[in-house]
Amino acid sequence: MPATFSRTPTDIERKDTGIGGKPPVDRRPTGGGGGDDNWDNHPSGRRGPRELLTRYRLGLSCALAGDLIFFIALVSAFFVHQTAGHFDLRENYVSDWHPLTIPPILWINTAVLLLSSLTIEIARRHLFHEVDVMEEWLGLGRPAVRRAAPWLIATVALGSLFLAGQWIAWSQLASEGLTFTTTQNSHFFYLITATHGIHLVLGILALGIALCALFLLRRVQMRQIVVDVAAWYWHAMGIFWIFLFVLLTCFQ
Known part of the structure; x- marks a missing residue:
């Protein structure tokens, strides 16, 4: 009697060539609303897309924790240093901390940075949009890249406009005689x-790398990971700035 072998659903699906509108299991899109059928199912020991994305996010979180x-x-x-001071010749305590008027352009800079967080999030979501990624798997071009790149x-x-605004703020203070060493x-x-x-x-450099990765990397998962990490770093810098801006405007 000839030996018979039963095939599990996973084996049947893994041999699927993806012609019927569904790519092979090992090559499915990652994240952003996609299914997790195969993310943790790698008997060969290889890391799935979900594990890679989690590892990169964890590494970014550790770096941001240091920041x-x-x-x-x-x-x-x-x-x-707000409480620092000295005694004058009459032995009166004089504070070394003098109130500083924040340049008004910082308000514009803050709005620009918040707007940039919105644009990077839109780019990130386009790359994880399931329909666009599936079109690429089916050989219909790279719609996700075309939508995310702009x-x-x-x-x-x-981001460059924000840095230019910061330079203007420094120039305004310098023109008023307030330099790095003028007051505390x-x-x-x-x-x-x-x-x-x-x-x-550094964030702008990361965005430049992510932009290059959109066109140079062939694997969808790697493009998603690069843009995702750059986006979360940019969001963190926006949150840090809001905190610092409140500090500079309210605790002078």
Whole structure:
């Protein structure tokens, strides 16, 4: 009697060539409303799209946790120096902290950065849109890339506009005679805004890499991961700025 072998549903589906409107199991789109049928189902030991995305997000979270500790230390020093002062010749205590008028352009900069968070989120969601990704699997071009790229470019432009606005704010303060070493208050204003600006420059570089990845990377999952990590980093920088902006405007 010849031996018979039963095929599990997973084996049957894995041999599916994807012609019937469904790609092979190992090549399904990731995240953003897609199914998780195969994300954790890799008997060969390979990492699925969901695991890769989770690992990259975890790595980003660890890096941002370090940044958060740094900014907390900076803010703590800000409050400590508010009480700093010296005794004059008459032994009267004089505070070294002098109120600083925030340049009005910072309000515009904040609105620009918030708008950039919206554009990067739209780009990220386009890449995870299930219908667009399925069209690519079926060989109908790259609709997700075409829709996401303009929003990524807009985010880079808005981020650059924010940095230009910060430079204008520094120039306005310098024209008033308030430089990095003039007062304790101006010192921390330059330090806080410049530190955040450096982080935003790194974010713009990450967005540039993500934009290149849209056109250079062939695997859908890797394009999604690169843009997703860049987007969450950008969102974090927006949240950090809101916190720092409130600090500079309300606790002078």
